[in-house]
Amino acid sequence: DVKVTQSSRYLVKRTGEKVFLECVQDMDHENMFWYRQDPGLGLRLIYFSYDVKMKEKGDIPEGYSVSREKKERFSLILESASTNQTSMYLCASSFVGSPWMSQYFGPGTRLLVL
Amino acid sequence: AQKVTQAQTEISVVEKEDVTLDCVYETRDTTYYLFWYKQPPSGELVFLIRRNSFDEQNEISGRYSWNFQKSTSSFNFTITASQVVDSAVYFCALRGSNDYKLSFGAGTTVTVRA
Numbered sequence: 001d002v003k004v005t006q007s008s009r010y011l012v013k014r015t016g017e018k019v020f021l022e023c024v025q026d027m028d029h030e031n032m033f034w035y036r037q038d039p040g041l042g043l044r045l046i047y048f049s050y051d052v053k054m055k056e057k058g059d060i061p062e063g064y065s066v067s068r069e070k071k072e073r074f075s076l077i078l079e080s081a082s083t084n085q086t087s088m089y090l091c092a093s094s095f096v097g098s099p100w101m102s103q104y105f106g107p108g109t110r111l112l113v114l
Numbered sequence: 115a116q117k118v119t120q121a122q123t124e125i126s127v128v129e130k131e132d133v134t135l136d137c138v139y140e141t142r143d144t145t146y147y148l149f150w151y152k153q154p155p156s157g158e159l160v161f162l163i164r165r166n167s168f169d170e171q172n173e174i175s176g177r178y179s180w181n182f183q184k185s186t187s188s189f190n191f192t193i194t195a196s197q198v199v200d201s202a203v204y205f206c207a208l209r210g211s212n213d214y215k216l217s218f219g220a221g222t223t224v225t226v227r228a
Contacts, residue, residue: 009157031214040123042205042218043159050214058215090159094214099166100147101209103216105159 003027004106006091012112019078021109023091030096032074033103034058034066037088049074050096081113116141116208120219128227133193135222137206140187143167145211148182148189153203153221162204165189196226 007022023032031050035043035058045058047066055066063085067075074093078085088110092103117140127133139148150162163175165182172181177197181190193200203223207216 033215040220042118042120042220043216044218045215048215088157090157092159100164101214102149102161102164104161105151108157110157 004091004093004104006089006106006109008109009107010110010112012114013078013081014114015082017078017081017113019081019111019113021076021078021089021091021111023074023076023093023106024072025074025091025093025104026072027093027095027104028071029093029104030071031094031101031103032068033092033094034064034074034076035090035092036060037090037108043090046076081111083113085111086113087111116143116146116210116213116217118206118208118217118219120206120222122222123220124223124225126225126227127196129197130195131226133196133200133224133226135191135193135204135206135224137189137191137219138187139189139206139208141208141210143210143212147209147211149207149209149216150180150189150191151205151207153205155202159205163191193224196224198226198228200224201226 033048034046049068091106094101094103151159206219
């Protein structure tokens with residue numbers, strides 16, 4: 001079974017802090033994704049990566065950056081957290097070799113920025 | 115650009131009733147992939163079913179069934195004889211053949227009462 005893990009289930013930070021969210025997958029998937037989920041808006045893509053050190057902006061990249069130094073690990077960075085970044089963050093991965101490229105998700109991190 | 119619309123925000127049913135979730139999509143791709151995901155209260159999105167644009171055959175898998183109609187750009191999902199454990203948020207998603215990413219609908223919250 002595909003396993004996607006995220007470093008924290010719940011996180012409380014203060015405005016202006018630098019925040020790191022980490023995601024690890026164990027199935028050697030090429031693609032990895034970071035989404036944020038807000039009520040009524042569904043999931044919106046922040047960034048994705050299709051290979052080590054490769055990244056592309058999603059629909060809402062402002063205020064975020066990412067890092068992918070190893071294939072299994074994809075980090076989301078909030079350089080200076082703001083209250084409007086309070087949200088649920090979901091990481092996912094997918095396998096390029098399948099035409100479906102079904103995405104497998106981690107359990108999510110609920111981030112509260114005070 | 116891909117767009118997915120789930121017009122139903124919330125659905126509440128009594129156990130053993132059937133639940134049908136609507137999904138309408140927009141895409142210019144001739145090849146595309148459709149998915150339904152379930153998000154229980156624990157937060158992790160779980161993949162349920164998928165369909166590609168070449169296969170309009172509707173199927174049943176256990177208590178799940180789906181109705182894919184390209185003519186109306188709809189990919190509806192039905193839970194038969196609902197159970198309390200079906201209470202969750204359900205997301206419809208679309209991926210174009212040239213995309214890595216998924217476009218999600220806003221989600222439908224299903225509450226099944228005992």
